[in-house]
Amino acid sequence: MLKENIDNTITADNLTIGYTDKKNVKIVKTTLNFKAVKGEFICLIGKNGVGKSTLLKTLSKVLPKIEGTVLIHNKAIELIDQKTFSNLVSVVLTDQLPESNLTVFELVALGRQPHTNWIDKLSKTDKYSIINALRITNTIHLKNNNIFELSDGQLQKVLIARSIAQDTPIIILDEPTAHLDIQHKIETFQLLKRLSKEVNKTIVISTHEIHWAIEMADRIWLMTDSDFYTDTPNNLKSNNRFDELFKSDLVTFDAKTNQFKIS
Amino acid sequence: MNILNSYKTLFVILSLLFLVILGLNLSFGSVHIPFLDIVSILFKNSNTNENWHLIITEYRIPKAITAILGGSALAVSGLLMQTLFRNPLADPYILGISSGASLGIAVLILLISFGGFTGLLISNWSFVLAASVGSFVVMLLILTLASNLKNTMSILIIGLMFGSFASAFINVLAYFSSAEQLQQYIAWSFGSLGNHSYTELLIYGAVYVITIIPILWLIKPLNSLLLGENYAQSLGVNIKKTRFYLLLITSLLTGLVTAFSGPIAFVGLAVPHLTKLFLKTSNHLILLPAVLINGAILLLISDTIAQLPHSEFTLPINAITSIFGAPVVIWLIIRRKKIRL
Known part of the structure; x- marks a missing residue:
């Protein structure tokens, strides 16, 4: 138990994320529960506008959380000063x-x-x-x-x-493969995976490359309009979670190729 | 300080250039004084000629010091604003500080007519004071609003609004002024480097030094701002604090220069660009000293031109900086094609 605690780099408990200004609170997502450990390569997937960037911004202390807790190295994120945080993430x-x-x-x-x-x-x-x-x-x-x-x-x-x-022990990347050609995309995935294993870093990326996420991620955080799943790619697949990603008749998930197909 | 080492030659050249320009600046004026006599006045204090001695020590040297302080302060303010706003068009006047100073002067000149204490108020000090109060009020407004704003770009817009508000107010004042008062105001707005006693310069210099030195501690946040505010924050920079200090320093420097020399256009916008074009670096550890020296050089050159060698006329410094400076910058930009922060 103790060892697991030391390895925990990011822990979220009952987290609510969103945007606040002086008068309004715009909630993007509630009751998020997840954790990340040392050396894990994590892919955050979900359709456009589901709140991936909001989550990553909350984890990188650009946005304040709305409710619940986020722990970075077992310390509440809002209690970590900006200087110390820059040595962690x-x-x-x-x-x-x-x-x-x-x-x-x-x-x-x-x-x-x-x-x-x-x-x-x-x-x-x-x-x-x-x-x-x-x-x-x-x-x-x-x-x-x-x-x-x-x-x-x-x-x-x-x-x-x-x-x-x-x-830093944690690196958070927002869509690092967005504008790249296929060769650079795969190179980036491999590089990040290698970093997580060789230097024991926790790497969190958001991506739309679902088939490579399934192939290479140690863990996937899957965001849908209603739910948030955190599991290994294989478990998510056997529970048919990827079908929930796009609730549309236009595309279906093909488990054989790990790709979405036009139905 | 290895990075400074690689720029050592450059700083030696810049310093030499600065000294040459300073020498030229002291040599030119409505009265011709041979260069060797100037050197002997400067270093040996020998009485070559009573009048020449007076011209150099009481007129030309104070004027050169004003040019050095003003040019470097404006140039550095421009650099800070361009980096803070990540906008190559930003200059020290973008915050509306000098408009505040102009408003202070305009109010002073109009007050003279209403109060009837003519002559009493038109001393150097009353002008300095009026301009300082004007810029200080705008500075306080900007800083108060800035601490309530998340978005840095909004400050830019607010500064521009202050500027147009103040100009409009000055127009109204001008409408009710006599021709004589108008002329006085316009004369001030031409800018002037002369007519400062050593006591005034001592105060000028002291405030200048106290304001410039803290910029050293801002070099690191300034460099990280080159990546944008989000990256800077991720590197441990407190954005709100940094922004506050940058605005405070720029306001103080701009207010100070405007109070002593009137509005001087162009230096704050052009010098940072010229420096970046030549040095091809964005590192503020290099840019800061280079911009200081270049600002001083540019204003010294402008002042030398303004003296119109061998004539009795002196042109307004505020016009000279732009008339001769703008074409140079345009030419450089066209030649190098690209302008960057």
Whole structure:
């Protein structure tokens, strides 16, 4: 029991997520219960607008939770200050980067900020981490390129390198394969899977590549309009949970190929 | 400080350029003084010529100091605003601070006519005070509103609104003013680097230093803002606090410069761009000192041109910065094709 607790990196208990402003609360999803452990590669799937991004933003402390608890390394997320949090969770977002003169090396170096001194000086360890992250993602040859000279596939890898350089036990990625061709998609999946196993990180991604999620994820968080399932891909499959993903007559799930078909 | 090392040569060149421009600036004016005599006045204090000595120490040196402080402060403010708003069009005046200062001056000049204390109020200090109060009021409004706003871009719009509100109010004041008062206001809006005593400069310099130094602690958040606010936050940056300090520093610097020299256009917008074009880096550890030096250089050059060598006229500094600066920036952008934060 104790060991399991140590391995728990993300725990959600009766969680309600959504958006708040001064007057209104817009609830996106309620009663979410799930956990993630060290070394797990988790794919969050669900149709557009079901609340995947809202959940990931809540887990990465961009949005406050509405009710229930989220524990990161067994500590309530709202009690962790931003500085400490930056040593626990790194993110890869879908945000468009503002135009700048940043090179690939400089971008990845920004991932070291939680570790650098007050004036952002890179130590030997910092430089080693940056080079290492560039090697792992196979982008070391791009190190002096301006980030606006990169293709979408290259940029995605470099952003992942940045989160690796941040050296956190948890990495959360919002649709990291969205704009990529099939080769870069599979490369990204393999890279993330490898990271979870080799460096024992918890990796959470949201994705629409359901067949690869089934093939490669250790655990799938499946979000539908009414429910939230967390289980291994095989268990979800034998319980026919994927049929609930799109409640539409247009597509059906084919268990043989792990793909959706036009019915 | 290895990254600074790789830019060492550049900073040596910039510093030398700065000294050359400073020398040129001191050499030119309505009275011709040979360069060697200027050097001897500066370093040996020998009495070559009583009048020349007076011109250099009481007029040209204070003017050069005003140009250096004003140019560098405006340039740095521009850099901070462009990074905060992630918008290459942002400049120190975008917050409406200088409009507040202009409003302060306009009210002062109109008050003179109503109160009847002509002459008493038209000292240097009353202008500095009126402009400071004007910009301070706008600054307080901006900071109060900013702490209630989630979206940084809204601050940009609010700043622009303050600007147009103040200009409209000034128009109304101008409508009720006499020709003489109008002329006084317009003269102020031309901007001026001269006419400051060493006591005034001491206060100017002290506030300048106290405001500039804290920017060092903002280098890290500024760099992370290059990735946008969400990434910056994920790197441990407190966005609201950072935003508050950036707005506070920019308001103070802009208010300070406007109070002492009137509105000076262009420097705050152009210098950060020129610097980024030449240095090809976005690292604020490099950009910050480079922008400081370049801002000072640009305003010194503008002032040198404004002296119209060998003539008795002095052109308004506010016009010179744009007349000679804008074509240079346009040419550079067309040549390099791309402008970035």
